[in-house]
Amino acid sequence: MITRTELLAYVDALLATSRFQDYCPNGLQVEGKQQINTIVTGVTASQALLDAAVANEADAILVHHGYFWRGEAAPVIGVKYQRLKTLLEHDINLLAYHLPLDAHTEFGNNVQLAKLLDIEIDGRISGTGDPAIGLCGCLKSPMPLDEFADYIDSKLDRKPMVVAGHDRVINTIGWCTGAAQGYIQQAAELGLDAFISGEASEQTTHLARELGIHYISAGHHATERYGVKALGEHLAAQFGLQHIFIDIDNPV
Numbered sequence: 432m433i434t435r436t437e438l439l440a441y442v443d444a445l446l447a448t449s450r451f452q453d454y455c456p457n458g459l460q461v462e463g464k465q466q467i468n469t470i471v472t473g474v475t476a477s478q479a480l481l482d483a484a485v486a487n488e489a490d491a492i493l494v495h496h497g498y499f500w501r502g503e504a505a506p507v508i509g510v511k512y513q514r515l516k517t518l519l520e521h522d523i524n525l526l527a528y529h530l531p532l533d534a535h536t537e538f539g540n541n542v543q544l545a546k547l548l549d550i551e552i553d554g555r556i557s558g559t560g561d562p563a564i565g566l567c568g569c570l571k572s573p574m575p576l577d578e579f580a581d582y583i584d585s586k587l588d589r590k591p592m593v594v595a596g597h598d599r600v601i602n603t604i605g606w607c608t609g610a611a612q613g614y615i616q617q618a619a620e621l622g623l624d625a626f627i628s629g630e631a632s633e634q635t636t637h638l639a640r641e642l643g644i645h646y647i648s649a650g651h652h653a654t655e656r657y658g659v660k661a662l663g664e665h666l667a668a669q670f671g672l673q674h675i676f677i678d679i680d681n682p683v
């Protein structure tokens with residue numbers, strides 16, 4: 432068992448949340464009970480995740496995508512009302528970590544994706560942000576695009592969408608989970624053979640072809656399942672908590 436105050440202090444320090452300029456508050460987003468035994472983790476604090484957390488008698492929910500995004504409508508009505516009502520009625524804490532959880536050197540989405548795909552990390556891709564969030568590295572055994580796409584499918588259990596940029600095999604690769612397709616330009620400037628992110632824009636296709644770099648859209652949700660899960664497992668081991676990772680299917 433741990434108190435909410437202790438858990439927050441620990442995770443905020445671990446993920447160095449104060450170093451990030453983000454689009455949402457990182458840390459405690461909705462306050463619940465002080466004593467925490469059971470923690471549920473998931474990618475997004477959707478109603479389905481909240482309902483599953485209630486069914487599992489969670490004291491805290493830890494997610495990558497929480498609430499209160501910059502520019503969203505403030506009134507607590509509709510979907511937002513239902514979600515907050517569920518949390519408040521059951522006295523469940525909601526902790527959300529966005530960019531700090533993408534970037535962390537052990538539990539971050541990008542490091543965890545590299546682990547899953549067995550890619551050797553040898554640098555960072557910053558995009559426009561500081562600290563840098565994306566990573567680059569190389570495949571332990573180079574392979575052509577179609578083979579690499581099948582490999583990703585087998586690891587993530589989701590068929591990626593690919594755009595070919597050349598006919599060489601893939602050796603060097605950059606990646607940034609979520610909606611980081613805009614980093615493709617920087618990946619090409621680094622001379623990488625391929626870039627992986629979660630989503631694609633219409634223009635990503637043309638950029639990949641014209642920059643001469645393969646683009647792989649491997650799923651926003653699919654690429655961001657692993658950070659929060661790894662963090663939850665770490666917290667459970669560290670503080671003797673019960674931890675349940677709940678995957679709410681999302682094809683995007």
Ligand SMILES: [Zn+2]
Nearest residue numbers: 496609610655
């Ligand atoms: Zn995301």
